Amino acid sequence: MTLVQMQPHSANANPEHRTVDDAMEAARPQVCDDMTVEVALAVMASARVGHLLVCEEDGLCTGLVTQAGLATFRDSAAYTDQVRLRDLLGDRGPVASSVTTTAEAEHATRHRGLDALPVVDDQGGAPGVLALAR
DSSP: OOOOOOSSTTOOOOOOGGGGGHHHHEEEOOEEOBBBHHHHHHHHHHTTTTTEEEOOOSOEEEEEHHHHHHHHTTTTTTTOOOOOOHHHOOOOOEEETSSSHHHHHHHHHHHTTOOOOEEEESSOOOOEEEEEEE
16 A cells, blocks of 8 residues: 555655645545435445545544445445444544654554545544545
């Protein structure tokens, strides 16, 4: 896996000191954690994205869901049409701070087997996503 560069950065930046803020893509789309699995899959399909940032009503990022993960859950015996995204995320999922180095974030993402990691600011909002390419 390698990091996908989504925003320009300074050509003079030392790669060892680059932060997630240098490499993240803008957070879109973001959805509320009370959304059902079926609606979330429809949003992903219409937006042509493979993941969604999930936020509480007050805008705090609670995690990220992927199309593959939701489709797998939808096909399981535990699925009902009443399951909300908050039910799947449980506690706040893994996130990165915008000042986390890209090396640390890449390691954490690989270690957890993720393709993307939400980036949160000091207030818990999600200004972006760090996406990895395979």
